[in-house]
Amino acid sequence: MEYDLVITNGVCVTASDVAAFDIGICGEKITMLAPSGSLASATTKTLIDAEGGYVMPGGIDCHVHLQEPSMFGKGSSSDSFETGTRSAIAGGTTTIVAFAPQQRTEPSLIAALDAAHALARDNCYCDYGFHLLVGNAGETALSEVPLLPARGVTSLKVYMTYEALQLRDSEILSVLAAARQSKVLTMIHAENGDVLTWLTERLEKRGLVAPRYHSNSRPPILEDEATNRAISLAALVFQTPILLVHISDSGATKRIREAQTRGQPVFAETCPQYLFLTREEHLDAPPGFEAAKHVCSPPPRDKAAQQDIWTGLRNGTFSVLSSDHCPFNFDDDVNGKKTCISEEFPVGQFRHIPNGIPGVETRLPLTFSATTTPEGRLPLSKFVEVTSTNAAKLYGLYPKKGAMMPGLSDADLVVWYPNKGSAKRPAALDGLTITNSMLHHDVDYTPFEGKPVDNWPRYTVLRGKVVWDRDGAGIVGSKGYGAFVEREKSVLNDIWQKVDMDGAFDEEKL
Numbered sequence: 001m002e003y004d005l006v007i008t009n010g011v012c013v014t015a016s017d018v019a020a021f022d023i024g025i026c027g028e029k030i031t032m033l034a035p036s037g038s039l040a041s042a043t044t045k046t047l048i049d050a051e052g053g054y055v056m057p058g059g060i061d062c063h064v065h066l067q068e069p070s071m072f073g074k075g076s077s078s079d080s081f082e083t084g085t086r087s088a089i090a091g092g093t094t095t096i097v098a099f100a101p102q103q104r105t106e107p108s109l110i111a112a113l114d115a116a117h118a119l120a121r122d123n124c125y126c127d128y129g130f131h132l133l134v135g136n137a138g139e140t141a142l143s144e145v146p147l148l149p150a151r152g153v154t155s156l157k158v159y160m161t162y163e164a165l166q167l168r169d170s171e172i173l174s175v176l177a178a179a180r181q182s183k184v185l186t187m188i189h190a191e192n193g194d195v196l197t198w199l200t201e202r203l204e205k206r207g208l209v210a211p212r213y214h215s216n217s218r219p220p221i222l223e224d225e226a227t228n229r230a231i232s233l234a235a236l237v238f239q240t241p242i243l244l245v246h247i248s249d250s251g252a253t254k255r256i257r258e259a260q261t262r263g264q265p266v267f268a269e270t271c272p273q274y275l276f277l278t279r280e281e282h283l284d285a286p287p288g289f290e291a292a293k294h295v296c297s298p299p300p301r302d303k304a305a306q307q308d309i310w311t312g313l314r315n316g317t318f319s320v321l322s323s324d325h326c327p328f329n330f331d332d333d334v335n336g337k338k339t340c341i342s343e344e345f346p347v348g349q350f351r352h353i354p355n356g357i358p359g360v361e362t363r364l365p366l367t368f369s370a371t372t373t374p375e376g377r378l379p380l381s382k383f384v385e386v387t388s389t390n391a392a393k394l395y396g397l398y399p400k401k402g403a404m405m406p407g408l409s410d411a412d413l414v415v416w417y418p419n420k421g422s423a424k425r426p427a428a429l430d431g432l433t434i435t436n437s438m439l440h441h442d443v444d445y446t447p448f449e450g451k452p453v454d455n456w457p458r459y460t461v462l463r464g465k466v467v468w469d470r471d472g473a474g475i476v477g478s479k480g481y482g483a484f485v486e487r488e489k490s491v492l493n494d495i496w497q498k499v500d501m502d503g504a505f506d507e508e509k510l
Ligand code: DUC
Pocket: 065, 189, 245, 246, 296, 297, 298, 324, 326, 355, 356
């Protein structure tokens, strides 16, 4: 047997097992798992000695915004498909699912999808797919939902907030009914947009416009209420499956848990900003506009909420941990800069700060480090489940992605350094903290500056090719190697089973 790549001496971690195996790779696929050390002398073009470090399926980040127009004025999110996917592989992520944004002025979903393809094609370092972001739920868009699965798109996102994109409840219901019919999963950004506008106006009347007041304009109750409403709307449409994105707080988490306990197919996502940043940090940021670096929606919450989010990850309330990478430069005169100071607004008001932060590269290192600390925030297999395997299942990529099944899975892997206590571990990893200068995105800051990490992806392998070699040339993959992946319907927890039994939404049966 001749291999193209062998990884020997690693401890393989999947969503179900932790065990020492060697991995044999032919072409783009994993073709062999063998007893540890047994492939060390196999015939292979390339041999990687993992030196006892963990080897896992590559990270899958299904919530990434690249080259999207800003909803807050001029410009667009600062990473391109090139720089965002370059940043992804340097952080161990081998597949992203980005958004194809349909603007309100654009009736067609297909046109939005074609436009996103044109931006991404030949520009990506990692594999990629698209969710359709529905900004206009008119007849054209609804009639196009059935066309999406054949184009490899099996999920939509709708917003319950932001004037430019917010859908009314009736529009959300129409999207849910159409999505149900085509077995397309609906992702929902649940914050009450009207309440947030009302609070923003009141804060502004009192001159409370500094970045820190962004979080006063979106207290947890907005998320709790909208989450509950989204769950109710989905229940009305015969319990159509939904996924609530970027959940930040205890109240919304409880609503989701309760719905799941009732048996409703409600899935949820959280993000590193709700595990590693807090509202207190944001409020204590130095004076001036520094706090704008933490402005994302929902905003980071307090310590107690942070604990509840960790608990929700452990107990399965959250199926996936995504980055919600949506970066804007802090200081950039061309694009939607975070300082949002312009001739028109010389003071700068939180209302104009683009919402979103970078995080596609730091997602795995931050969370993995928390996993392997003595507190053991997550079991190792749970880490793989929420950062890779569940994303693959939820978004129709499994077992091509998110798994290590010989003959079936792409050879998408991340190899970590050996853990503390191993003589093979580089001393420089001890005390490592995140700095923006070590990241590969095209953003002038990271909100995770100074956060400790005790490991980092040493190698990232995408479809059998080493694309990131931290001890070598760093980024060794090439732009354009990343390919569009056509997604199937979701298979997580058999989410379409009830739809098969109950059929299409029919108001006569209510
Ligand atoms: N929602 C997102 O999903 N990303 C960035 C901004 C937002 O509100």
